[in-house]
Amino acid sequence: MFGTQWAYAQQEEKPKLELGGALRFNYVYSSWKEEQKTKGGEFGYDMFRINARASFKNVFLNAEYRLYSEAFGGGFLKQGWVGYRFSEKDELHAGLVYVPFGIKQYNSNNWFFNITYYAGLEDDHDMGIKYLHTGDRWEYAIAFFKNAEELNFGGDVENSSSRYSYDVVGRNKETNQFNVKLLRKLGNTGNNQLGFSAQYGQLYNIDTDRNGDHYALALHHELDWRDWNFKTEIITVAHNPVNAAGQSNAIIQMGAYGTPYEVAARFNMYTFAASKVVNVNWGPVSQLKFYNDFGYMQKKERGFTDSFQNVTGILLTAGQVYTYVDYAAGYNHSWLGGNFVDDFSTGNPDAKWEARFNINIGYYF
Template sequence: MIALRLSYFSFLVSFLVTSLTTLNAQDTPNLELGGALRFNYNLSTWKDGQIDRGGDFGYDIFRVNAKAAYKGVKLNAEYRLYSEDFGGGMLKEGWVEYDFDEKNNIQIGLTQVPFGITQYNSHNWFFSINYYVGLEDDHDMGIKYTHMSKNFDFAVAFFKNAEEYRFGSFSDHSDSRYSYDLASKDLDGDGVLDFRNKEVNQLNAQFLYKRSLGRFDHKIGISLQGGGVYNLDTKDTGWHYAFAPHYEMIFERLDLIFQISHYKISPEAPEGEQENIVAMTAYGFPYFVTSNATTYTVGISYDFPIDWGPISGIQVYNDFGYMDKSFDDFSDTFMNVTGALVTAGNVYTYIDFATGQHMPWLNDDFNNSLAEGSIAGDQWQLRFNINFGYYFSSGSILSKESIRREKEKRDQE
């Protein structure tokens, strides 16, 4: 199996290199820089101090985006700088891309995993439950081929591992990351990390059928995922898999999405370590997650065109998610977000009312909400959240060398 995966990876790399040397593309380098500065206000019902103060308003993120292209080879990268408590600086995504034509392309690097409804299986600022178990807007290190046509899209990918910042023989994952991935976490407070797992050699396939019937656009898809789980203590490799049927319907300004996702994670863990939970991490802090569950997510949104001064549009939405954990003594997770996205020039503002049960970020028990749950998660809690940011872009910037070459070409003509 390992040899097959390596041969598959070698074939894709060879295919890319051959194509780059035989196909012609533009000769003028160009660069586009952009980014965003965002701030966040939140008021949470389980935080007494916040209630006394009337909520907290502060820094969320500064990010920088870069896109470049030369001779058909493209770059797309995004670096984010959060506060120290939320993980600090991290590369959200970054890949090198080649477009063979308008329908086919290949990406190498830290690229989005083709799983479920992409780019997002949600409309709100919080995403859906799937994001918090690594099944929405996940980015891993590998190679991905995508084909897009009128009625069919499909993507196949091989990911060597999740984003890696440490290269020791048995280094634990860094907690400073955007996507939730398998990681390590101290269970009993003795200062020694437990549940020390890493995702390795993952294969993905995503198929999408698109059909327009009158004013209705339909997208029906299936996503498959499977790979290894390397345990840093036993040095043995277990396995994990996930699959998801999904559907999206667009009718004029109305958008409806629905997805059922099932996953199972089975590491070769040390004797005595719990098999029904694993550790995942992102934003500077790991937590425990059930190793086997099915999630159900449904979302709806409607766009209102607005002409109120700088405000050009308001999208209202509701996203609901339910996690059915496969262990009878575990408490299931619920999450619902009702809100609106307000667009005013380059400023985008999410206004969300998020409520949930046994959901991280929505109760006092961050560690166990997605695992067995706790008394703290039994009560439904509410978080009122406003996130607004200014998004900017430089447009296309030509390099000085390319400008010189263009001038020489014009002079010669």
């Protein structure tokens, strides 16, 4: 139970509403696109978003809506949930909720995220309810998700790929998923954190009207040391769909940003990210953040070719303007030079490393 003084302060609180957002533009130069190489790259619209936070007494709201171009899925809700605060350390969230798995909130530093994002294991959001406890030494979260973003409310209708985070789409649907995350803070400052995450749920197949299952387990560690930050994750994943005859159980389909692709049903992932912050006084630029984020996807199916991602970059902070300058390289990576459809599933043993030089400029308000 929370103290009387704290409870009284909450009762006296008036309704609050905070609005924010961002407008971003992107320059891109890709090694595998001849038209970009001939033109010297392309510069265009990335995304506009609106954020809303509201609170009254112990009840609060957190929502974010994003608007991309039609080619990248158009407009959709990234997150949106209502919360209740039991005390300063305990909360309950319900709605389109952040999934408690791995390093919060990002297992990366760059604009592309790490390879975990492209398999639904970083900055994921699903429909459910979550309880969080944040203590001085221990943090934990327990969650139940009825399903991923459901836009059609039809059991025999495939999920849309117009969503922010990657989820299972196609003839299978995520349902009845449980998540547990435990975090131990080492030392006295909380800047050295060791964690364990687990999730288990069902996969409903439209064709067979049966439920398979899926699970993921992760060990993760994050360390802040002086101006450095280090993130490490080890993950194992298995999807076991009950597909119709003739459909491979070694491949699932995942989707986001308006387009689905194939992913190996069973794999391990290993990631390591390092960054260093340097304060400067260069006109409006006050801070530089140098980083390198590496990810490796080890596929368990014999004959599949593994996938890699590495991003080296700098984040420049100038007031409310944040600029990511990234050199992103990928091998059998759908967004970095592959044929998109099966890079994260069967892959191509004859593939080459491809790279994308990217500058993302955003004004956040």
